[in-house]
Every structure is written in structure tokens, then in C-alpha cells.
Amino acid sequence: MPGSIQSIERAAAVLHFLGAVPEPVPLGELSRMLALPKPTVHGIVRTLVDVGFVVQDPDSGRYTLGEGLSRLGETLDPHLLRSRSVNWADGLAARTGLEVQLGVLAGQGVELLHHVFRPDGSPQRLRVGELQPLHATALGHVLLAFSPAASRLQELVSSTGSTPTSPVTLTRAVQQAFRRGWAVADGTLRPGVAAIAAPVRHHLGIGVGALAVVGPRERVLSVAGDPVPALVEQVVAAAAAVSAHLEDRL
Amino acid sequence: MTTPTYVAAIDQGTTSTRCLVFDHGGRMVAVAQHEHHQYFPRPGWAEHDASEIWANTLRVLPEALDQAGLQPSDLAAVGIANQRETTIVWDRATGRPVAPAITWQDTRTAELVDELNRGPSADLFREVCGLAPAGYFAAPRLRWLLDHVPGLQRRARAGEVAFGTVESWLIWNLTGGTDGGVHVTDVTNASRTMLMDIRTLDWDQRLLDALDIPAEILPEIRPNAQVYGSCTVGLPGVPIGGAFGDQQAALFGQTCFATGEAKCTYGTGAFLLMNTGDRIATSEHGLISTVAYALEGRPPVYATEGSIAVAGALVQWFRDSLEMIRSAPEIETLARRVEDNGGCYIVPAFAGLFAPRWQSDARGVVVGLTSYVTRSHLARAVLEATAWQTAEVVEAMAADTGIAFTGLKVDGGMTANHLLMQYVSDVLDLPVERPLVAESVSLGAAYAAGLAVGYWPDLEGLRDNWHQAARWEPTMSDPLRRRERAAWDRAVERTLGWVVAGDTVVPARRFG
Numbered sequence: 010m011p012g013s014i015q016s017i018e019r020a021a022a023v024l025h026f027l028g029a030v031p032e033p034v035p036l037g038e039l040s041r042m043l044a045l046p047k048p049t050v051h052g053i054v055r056t057l058v059d060v061g062f063v064v065q066d067p068d069s070g071r072y073t074l075g076e077g078l079s080r081l082g083e084t085l086d087p088h089l090l091r092s093r094s095v096n097w098a099d100g101l102a103a104r105t106g107l108e109v110q111l112g113v114l115a116g117q118g119v120e121l122l123h124h125v126f127r128p129d130g131s132p133q134r135l136r137v138g139e140l141q142p143l144h145a146t147a148l149g150h151v152l153l154a155f156s157p158a159a160s161r162l163q164e165l166v167s168s169t170g171s172t173p174t175s176p177v178t179l180t181r182a183v184q185q186a187f188r189r190g191w192a193v194a195d196g197t198l199r200p201g202v203a204a205i206a207a208p209v210r211h212h213l214g215i216g217v218g219a220l221a222v223v224g225p226r227e228r229v230l231s232v233a234g235d236p237v238p239a240l241v242e243q244v245v246a247a248a249a250a251v252s253a254h255l256e257d258r259l
Numbered sequence: 260m261t262t263p264t265y266v267a268a269i270d271q272g273t274t275s276t277r278c279l280v281f282d283h284g285g286r287m288v289a290v291a292q293h294e295h296h297q298y299f300p301r302p303g304w305a306e307h308d309a310s311e312i313w314a315n316t317l318r319v320l321p322e323a324l325d326q327a328g329l330q331p332s333d334l335a336a337v338g339i340a341n342q343r344e345t346t347i348v349w350d351r352a353t354g355r356p357v358a359p360a361i362t363w364q365d366t367r368t369a370e371l372v373d374e375l376n377r378g379p380s381a382d383l384f385r386e387v388c389g390l391a392p393a394g395y396f397a398a399p400r401l402r403w404l405l406d407h408v409p410g411l412q413r414r415a416r417a418g419e420v421a422f423g424t425v426e427s428w429l430i431w432n433l434t435g436g437t438d439g440g441v442h443v444t445d446v447t448n449a450s451r452t453m454l455m456d457i458r459t460l461d462w463d464q465r466l467l468d469a470l471d472i473p474a475e476i477l478p479e480i481r482p483n484a485q486v487y488g489s490c491t492v493g494l495p496g497v498p499i500g501g502a503f504g505d506q507q508a509a510l511f512g513q514t515c516f517a518t519g520e521a522k523c524t525y526g527t528g529a530f531l532l533m534n535t536g537d538r539i540a541t542s543e544h545g546l547i548s549t550v551a552y553a554l555e556g557r558p559p560v561y562a563t564e565g566s567i568a569v570a571g572a573l574v575q576w577f578r579d580s581l582e583m584i585r586s587a588p589e590i591e592t593l594a595r596r597v598e599d600n601g602g603c604y605i606v607p608a609f610a611g612l613f614a615p616r617w618q619s620d621a622r623g624v625v626v627g628l629t630s631y632v633t634r635s636h637l638a639r640a641v642l643e644a645t646a647w648q649t650a651e652v653v654e655a656m657a658a659d660t661g662i663a664f665t666g667l668k669v670d671g672g673m674t675a676n677h678l679l680m681q682y683v684s685d686v687l688d689l690p691v692e693r694p695l696v697a698e699s700v701s702l703g704a705a706y707a708a709g710l711a712v713g714y715w716p717d718l719e720g721l722r723d724n725w726h727q728a729a730r731w732e733p734t735m736s737d738p739l740r741r742r743e744r745a746a747w748d749r750a751v752e753r754t755l756g757w758v759v760a761g762d763t764v765v766p767a768r769r770f771g
Contacts, residue, residue: 099696100287102695
């Protein structure tokens with residue numbers, strides 16, 4: 010058994026102390042109560058401020074518990090995520106001329122949380138609420154690569170001849186998505202349909218969703234079968250923009 | 260000198276001032292925003308500082324350009340959309356407002372309006388400007404200022420001060436202010452003052468006389484798409500090509516150019532406007548006749564408007580007053596935990612019932628409570644209230660105009676709520692469509708400005724920019740719809756006559 014880590018114990022003590030006192034606490038008070046030198050305590054609280062667990066009052070310089078701590082047990086509300094994504098998803102559809110989907114993990118699959126039609130005037134069906142298999146979609150590969158506690162896939166059912174049905178092929182695709190920061194799917198769910206997806210990340214980079222453009226193979230991939238670089242760039246940029254706005258004021 | 264490739268819009272709203280930049284396809288390329296303070300000095304009063312709004316305008320313009328890496332010379336024109344009916348009077352010599360701006364949410368003119376309605380000129384107003392006198396419109400607020408700011412009536416007569424709604428104030432300042440500022444308003448904003456003849460589109464002397472408003476204080480009324488002047492500050496050299504009241508801007512931005520086309524904008528309140536062409540619809544159902552738009556050298560196009568006072572505001576109440584949720588979008592998460600409303604209905608008659616009922620003695624109710632009802636059912640009832648209110652206004656509008664709806668175009672923040680949009684489609688038994696660019700208000704202002712300078716050639720060209728982003732189809736069975744409608748109607752009945760003599764009366768008001 011390794012011994013306990015002193016700095017973590019001390020940080021926990023600081024948090025307990027701040028949590029027990031109703032008002033912001035000056036550094037000297039913390040130092041006295043914890044019987045530690047001021048520079049040591051200062052180093053600890055600065056670090057805790059950096060990670061958002063403690064905030065320092067800009068006027069008095071005193072410390073109090075930060076919002077980051079109360080948010081620890083919370084998961085991002087999916088509809089808040091949709092609400093934050095709407096403008097970026099619209100922009101992505103407008104610029105690429107392709108249909109846009111936003112997906113989140115739901116059990117063994119991807120749930121489509123938001124869907125923007127392909128802006129070409131053709132009749133389309135709103136797919137919000139639809140469940141798609143994780144292993145057969147670009148959205149799913151991104152979620153498997155970037156989201157924690159991704160559910161273990163039990164059965165890799167084949168949708169088309171291109172669906173990855175062996176664990177090895179799927180693992181390779183997910184690892185590639187993780188390395189590149191995006192995923193591509195070519196006819197793995199519906200023949201002739203391709204997609205490019207990128208992660209939407211919450212603080213600390215944890216994946217909370219995936220944003221994708223979906224369209225006919227010839228619009229999404231080059232003649233050689235590679236994803237069109239400009240599309241990849243736009244999807245990644247839009248997903249990053251949504252990520253950046255997740256922390257905005259409500 | 261580069262060829263101008265973009266058009267900007269200033270969206271001066273109730274809580275913030277924004278600048279959006281659009282490309283030729285109507286796609287948004289930049290947005291900058293600053294909020295301003297809300298002042299509530301007394302119960303029922305709601306004010307803004309017009310100087311702060313102007314300062315924020317000067318901040319958002321360069322910020323939006325920077326975002327897209329643009330110079331003012333990249334802009335073909337700028338258009339303005341604004342919160343309607345908010346009233347500003349300023350000193351022409353110093354450029355400073357003589358009093359705080361009285362906003363559309365302010366109810367201080369209730370008594371003045373009651374007097375007007377009891378007096379001989381009430382019918383004249385209805386006939387000439389198309390509006391029954393109400394505290395909702397700008398002229399009673401101007402009258403209030405003339406009565407309460409010392410010396411203002413005299414100074415108005417002497418031409419020393421200027422009146423305007425927010426677009427007038429911004430245009431005057433952008434075109435030089437004290438140094439040659441252009442003092443104009445557009446027909447849509449002017450149509451909400453109660454002073455404009457809705458047929459001639461000119462100020463009407465009889466209405467001015469009825470409120471004793473000196474003509475010297477008024478701006479000149481102009482079409483929506485016309486170059487009013489060029490900016491000397493903010494966007495130096497860029498022509499101001501259009502101005503619009505926000506709801507008419509959204510109608511224009513949604514390209515509702517044909518008779519019978521309608522849109523509903525879901526914000527704090529919800530506003531349903533239908534293009535009625537050259538017809539001024541007289542309403543049997545408490546709807547308002549208003550100018551939809553006027554293009555230079557062409558006859559005006561009219562609209563009928565139904566306002567729902569409490570839409571997003573009910574979700575805000577659920578969040579802030581009941582503390583049931585932490586953010587507005589979470590209401591959908593909560594509501595989705597249950598299959599239905601559990602028999603619970605909420606009628607948000609917070610300040611009486613509005614269109615089409617107009618009952619000022621009504622107050623809000625939550626009915627159908629049993630031990631079975633949870634906060635998730637309440638969340639459903641909150642969303643359903645917005646849908647049923649929409650249905651009531653749609654029915655009133657169809658009855659007034661004789662035009663049956665074939666679908667409803669929607670925009671505004673609440674369209675991100677999928678459950679709500681599905682429910683609106685279900686209770687209307689009509690498809691509901693959301694456009695790709697949800698910023699219809701700003702887009703409408705940009706379209707007007709772009710048309711004025713030839714950046715866009717005509718209305719048909721603008722239609723090509725409208726793309727469907729989502730479409731909800733009705734899925735509710737007829738028997739269920741009838742049953743739910745009957746329950747909603749019973750809930751509405753329970754709101755009536757709540758306020759009795761001796762109660763502290765919070766006056767019912769229209770929201771704009």
C-alpha cells in the first residue's frame with residue numbers, strides 16, 4: 010500500500026475548512042488554523058483557485074469555496090447542450106450545405122439530440138430522439154474515444170457491408186479518432202452516406218457530445234475516399250466553438 | 260478600397276444591443292453583444308439609459324467587425340431593428356436625453372390611457388391609427404414626459420428637443436448627432452406610436468391635437484428600406500439603409516412577403532404576425548393592425564399582430580421564482596421525465612388575459628393539482644401553456660382574416676426546445692418550421708438595408724436565402740387534442756374575475 014499524499018491531504022483540509030466557515034477567509038487565518046507556513050498554504054490555495062475549487066475575492070483577497078466544487082457531481086444537461094449548439098450547428102449546415110447532427114451517449118447507442126436539415130429545400134424528416142448504434146457511426150466513434158465510462162458494446166450488429174463488426178476493427182477506428190481529434194464513417198450505417206464527427210468537450214476536455222456533418226459519400230469524401238479536409242476543419246471548429254460556449258452564463 | 264461584401268444589422272433589444280454581420284447568402288458571420296442596465300425606480304416603471312444604449316452601440320460595431328476581420332468599407336450598408344414603443348426625448352443642441360427612456364414594459368401611463376378611452380377621441384384613434392389607445396404604445400409615454408419634465412412642452416414647441424423610439428435615437432447619433440444628425444423614424448415604429456395615420460403613413464394632426472403633442476418634436480416618417488444617411492461615427496461612411504420594429508423585422512427576415520404568410524417569434528413573450536397585404540384587418544378578437552413594411556415607391560404592406568405576454572417569461576418564472584430548474588433549457592429535461600401533464604394546467608395570466616380575451620381582472624392559475632402531480636408535470640404544463648396560447652392567437656387570426664394557416668414559421672430562443680415545438684405542432688394540428696438562420700430580427704433589418712443599396716436586388720432573391728432547418732409534424736390524435744383543449748379552456752375560465760374591488764390592482768398591460 011502506498012502512503013497517503015501529503016499535499017492532497019492538506020488541500021482537502023483547506024477545502025474542509027473553507028466549507029465550514031460561512032465567510033471568506035484570509036490567508037493568515039488559513040495558515041494559523043492548519044498550522045502550516047503561509048507560503049505552503051498559499052501554494053495550495055493558488056492551485057485550488059486554478060482548478061476552480063476555490064475563488065479569491067478580488068477586493069479583500071480572502072478565499073472561499075468555488076463553483077467548480079459544487080459542479081463536481083453534476084452532469085451537463087443535454088438540453089442545455091442543445092441550446093448552446095443551435096447557432097453553431099446552423100452555421101455549420103449553412104457553410105457546408107450538409108445535414109448536421111448532435112449526438113450524446115445513451116446506453117448502448119447515440120441519441121440524436123439535435124438535427125439541422127440539409128439546406129437544399131428537399132423534404133427531410135426530423136431525427137431528434139433517434140437512437141443510432143455507437144459502432145456504426147462517426148458520432149459513436151467520437152463518443153467512444155472521448156467520453157468517459159463509455160458503455161461496453163455487447164453485440165456489433167452489421168448495418169451495411171462496411172459496418173465494423175469485429176472488436177479489433179472498431180478499436181482501431183476509435184483509437185484513430187482519439188489521435189486525430191475527429192472521426193469519419195463511410196457507409197457504415199447507410200450505404201452511400203458518409204459522416205465526419207468531432208467531440209464537444211466540457212471542462213478538462215471530457216467529451217459530452219459529438220457534432221457531425223452527414224451527407225452523400227461524394228460530398229463528404231474525396232474521389233480517393235478520404236474526408237474532404239475543409240469539411241474536417243469546419244466540423245472540428247464548430248465543435249470547439251460549442252465547447253467554448255458551454256461555460257457561458259445561462 | 261475593397262468591394263463591400265457584407266451587410267450589418269444593429270439589433271437594439273430590451274436587454275442588450277447587438278451587432279450582427281451577414282453575407283450575401285444571409286449567413287451570419289459575426290455577432291457582438293453588450294447588455295445594458297434595467298431600471299425599475301417604482302412599481303410598474305421600467306426605464307433604460309438611452310446614453311448607455313448609444314455607448315453600447317459604439318462598442319458592438321467595431322467588435323463585430325473585428326471578429327470577422329472586416330473594415331467598415333467591407334459593409335454595403337447597416338440596418339437597425341429595435342425594441343418597439345420605448346420612448347426617448349433628447350436635446351437637439353447637447354445631444355443628451357432629457358429623461359430616462361420609458362420602455363415598453365412600463366405601465367405608468369395606465370391612468371392617462373383610461374382617460375383617453377373614456378374621452379371623445381378614443382374612436383378617432385381606432386379609426387385613424389388602427390389602434391385602441393393603450394399604455395403599450397409610445398405616444399402616451401411622450402405625453403407623460405411632456406407633463407413631467409419641467410419646461411419640456413415649451414421646449415418641444417420651440418423645436419429644441421426631439422422625440423423618437425430607439426431607431427430614431429440611434430440613426431440621429433450615427434449620422435452626426437448635434438452636428439447634422441438625421442431625425443427620422445420608419446413606418447413600422449411610427450405605426451406603434453398611436454399618432455400615425457395607418458393609411459397615409461403620415462402623422463395625423465387630429466391625433467397630435469388629442470394628446471397636445473407639438474409636431475416640431477416628431478421625426479420624419481420614412482420607408483423601411485431607404486438610405487437615411489451615412490454613418491459619421493461607429494461605421495464611418497457606411498449608409499444606414501433600413502430600420503424596423505423588431506417583430507416586423509422578424510416577419511421580413513422570415514421572408515413572409517406574401518399575403519397570408521405568418522411567423523411567430525418566441526422570446527420573453529411571443530408575437531405572431533401575419534402579412535395581410537394591402538388589407539388593414541379590423542379585429543373582432545383583440546389583434547392589432549400594424550404596418551408590416553413599406554418599400555420606397557411602393558404601397559405599404561400591412562400585418563395583423565397577436566401578442567402573447569408570457570411565453571419564455573413563464574419558463575423564467577419557473578426557474579427564478581420557483582427555483583425548479585437552474586437554466587431555461589433544463590425544463591425540457593424535466594418535462595421529458597413524464598408522458599403527460601398529469602392533469603395539471605398553468606394559465607399565466609400574470610397581468611390579466613391578453614389576445615384574444617383581454618380580461619384585466621384575470622390572474623394566473625395552477626389547476627388540476629392532485630398528490631400525483633410532480634414538478635415534471637408542472638414543467639409540462641409550463642410548456643403547454645405557450646402552445647395553447649399560440650393556438651388561441653392562431654384561431655383568432657384565422658377568424659379575423661379568413662385566411663387558414665397551412666403551417667407556422669417560428670423563430671426565437673424557445674425554438675431550441677424540441678418538446679415545445681412538437682407540442683405547438685400537435686395542438687395547432689399544423690406543421691411548424693424553423694429557418695436555418697434563427698436570427699430573424701437582425702436578418703430582417705439587414706435585408707432592408709441591403710435592398711436599399713442594391714446589395715440584394717429584390718424580395719424574390721431574399722426568399723432563396725430561406726432554408727428550412729427543422730420541421731415538426733403533428734402527431735397528436737384528434738380526440739386527445741379535443742380533450743386537452745377542453746381542459747385548457749376550463750383552466751382559463753378559472754382565471755376570470757379573480758381581481759375584485761379593494762384588491763391591490765397591478766394593471767394589466769400589453770407587452771410589445
